[in-house]
Amino acid sequence: MEILHPARIEVSLKQLRKNIQIIRNLIGKRLYCLPLKANAYGHGICEVAETAQIAGVDYFAVACLSEAILLREKEITKPILVLSPLQNSELFNVSRYDLEISISSIEQVKQVQKATSLGPIRTHIRIDTGMHCTGVRLCEMNDLFQVLQKTPSIDVRGIYSHFATADAFNDSFAQKQWQEFQRTISHPYIKKSKLLRHICNSGGMFFFPEAQLDMVRPGLMTFGILSTDSLAQNIHVAPCFELHAQVCFSKIVQKGKGIGYGQSYILSKDARIVTIPIGYGDGYLRALSNKGEVLIRGKRFPIVGHVCMDQLMVNVGDQDIQVGEDVVLIGKQGNEEIAVTEIAKLAQTIPYEVLCLFKSRLQRKYLR
Ligand SMILES: *Cc1c(COP(=O)(O)O)cnc(C)c1O
Numbered sequence: 374m375e376i377l378h379p380a381r382i383e384v385s386l387k388q389l390r391k392n393i394q395i396i397r398n399l400i401g402k403r404l405y406c407l408p409l410k411a412n413a414y415g416h417g418i419c420e421v422a423e424t425a426q427i428a429g430v431d432y433f434a435v436a437c438l439s440e441a442i443l444l445r446e447k448e449i450t451k452p453i454l455v456l457s458p459l460q461n462s463e464l465f466n467v468s469r470y471d472l473e474i475s476i477s478s479i480e481q482v483k484q485v486q487k488a489t490s491l492g493p494i495r496t497h498i499r500i501d502t503g504m505h506c507t508g509v510r511l512c513e514m515n516d517l518f519q520v521l522q523k524t525p526s527i528d529v530r531g532i533y534s535h536f537a538t539a540d541a542f543n544d545s546f547a548q549k550q551w552q553e554f555q556r557t558i559s560h561p562y563i564k565k566s567k568l569l570r571h572i573c574n575s576g577g578m579f580f581f582p583e584a585q586l587d588m589v590r591p592g593l594m595t596f597g598i599l600s601t602d603s604l605a606q607n608i609h610v611a612p613c614f615e616l617h618a619q620v621c622f623s624k625i626v627q628k629g630k631g632i633g634y635g636q637s638y639i640l641s642k643d644a645r646i647v648t649i650p651i652g653y654g655d656g657y658l659r660a661l662s663n664k665g666e667v668l669i670r671g672k673r674f675p676i677v678g679h680v681c682m683d684q685l686m687v688n689v690g691d692q693d694i695q696v697g698e699d700v701v702l703i704g705k706q707g708n709e710e711i712a713v714t715e716i717a718k719l720a721q722t723i724p725y726e727v728l729c730l731f732k733s734r735l736q737r738k739y740l741r
Pocket of ligand 1: 574592
């Protein structure tokens with residue numbers, strides 16, 4: 374028997390397909406790589422991959438081996454690039470699951486070489502043009518290229534980098550990264566080997582269209598979330614993620630009483646307080662205490678008191694709202710909408726984190 378928790382995530386696979394189509398039209402014949410890290414930004418990695426594979430995505434990128442294996446077990450057949458460095462013990466799974474991995478140093482080439490008894494391993498060289506996390510340092514690049522040319526067991530398929538700041542036109546740091554990357558890919562070894570060259574995330578794709586090269590990797594944009602207004606005005610993707618619940622308790626509380634842990638909110642007049650069965654234990658940020666809003670009957674109402682582990686309280690004033698009524702915490706109801714970007718701002722974080730935090734206790738319902 375399926376037991377539906379009264380709070381749930383609704384993912385519109387229909388909207389996801391539309392977003393993919395819009396981005397496909399923007400990039401023409403270039404390859405479309407969809408990053409599916411962190412359970413596909415909270416949307417559910419398997420369902421998103423299955424839909425995206427049919428809807429026209431060419432490549433997937435994941436953070437770690439377990440995500441890649443999960444996809445292969447779900448019969449995802451498109452190429453999968455693992456972005457994070459792998460440990461020795463993990464490398465033996467790479468050919469077994471037909472994966473592509475990232476190379477960030479000469480030491481990694483040697484490590485991979487030792488693990489290639491099962492056949493050549495496909496790789497993408499990751500270049501550090503400014504993030505300074507993983508990636509080959511520019512000063513080591515020539516040496517790395519030389520080593521790779523002498524290592525036939527490593528089948529180099531691509532070369533890529535990642536923008537640290539690409540959310541505005543003419544961002545000077547992103548421009549510097551783009552120039553470094555252009556210098557790198559003009560190297561005779563890269564030109565000769567006809568590698569897949571890629572650097573653009575969502576922001577890069579829009580603000581540096583000349584940097585789209587052979588493949589793009591838009592994550593957040595595929596999920597319909599645009600981090601700046603100029604993006605929103607120009608690209609007509611829409612979110613496919615909504616967070617729904619139902620009122621689980623409703624009562625009138627008197628003026629002067631405090632709500633919840635720490636009694637951080639005191640009622641200035643009698644009001645109806647409704648309880649919603651979702652809390653930080655589900656991934657709904659406690660930072661939204663006394664700040665966030667929810668939609669009931671198409672209207673906004675404030676969250677009052679601290680968000681608890683399993684529930685939160687909402688002040689609906691003199692509205693006669695009863696147990697069982699629908700609540701939208703993210704998404705649309707009537708003419709109102711609460712966007713992930715709005716929540717991120719209130720909680721002083723970024724939309725990526727808001728989405729990734731939702732736990733598996735919240736069931737995901739897929740609208741096809
Ligand atoms: C996460 C990630 C992306 C996608 O970034 P968005 O800002 O979501 O478009 C692209 N490339 C790499 C290497 C990533 O880690």
